[in-house]
Amino acid sequence: MKSDGFAKLLEFLQKLEQQEINYTLAHHRDEAMMVTVAVPGERWEVEFFxxxxxxxxxxxxxxxxxxxxxxxxxxxxxxxxxxxxxxx
Structure with missing residues (x-):
């Protein structure tokens, strides 16, 4: 993962941590990391390439x-x- 994509991922994870929002990390594609965020009534799948x-x-x-x-x-x-x- 190039530094730009990695920096975006880290920034996003830090925001989730600050807001105390639960998430999981997954690796389904060679070129991406997925962050799955679960909040009441919603699930978000965010992939950083x-x-x-x-x-x-x-x-x-x-x-x-x-x-x-x-x-x-x-x-x-x-x-x-x-x-x-x-x-x-």
């Missing part, structure tokens, strides 16, 4: 809370998507 660019994707809750019975839907949807990839 080696060329200094930044990409952001926000996931905002509609406020609807589901029960345990919804967990099976997670696995059935994933299984359906996986079978389409294998069959395709």
């Amino acid at each position: 080696s060329d200094g660019s930044v990409e952001l994707e926000k996931f905002i809750s509609n406020g609807e809370i589901s029960g345990e019975n919804e967990l099976s839907g997670l696995f059935s949807r994933f299984a359906e998507a996986e079978s389409l990839v294998i069959a395709g």
Whole structure:
């Protein structure tokens, strides 16, 4: 990661720390580091690239809370998507 991109990442992490906002770091792409930020009702995925660019994707809750019975839907949807990839 070039110094510009790394400096942006460090500055962002320092701001999160100052505001006491929880985050996790991940490395999903060779050229980027991802910071996942979770705040009430939202999840932000912020990727800092080696060329200094930044990409952001926000996931905002509609406020609807589901029960345990919804967990099976997670696995059935994933299984359906996986079978389409294998069959395709």
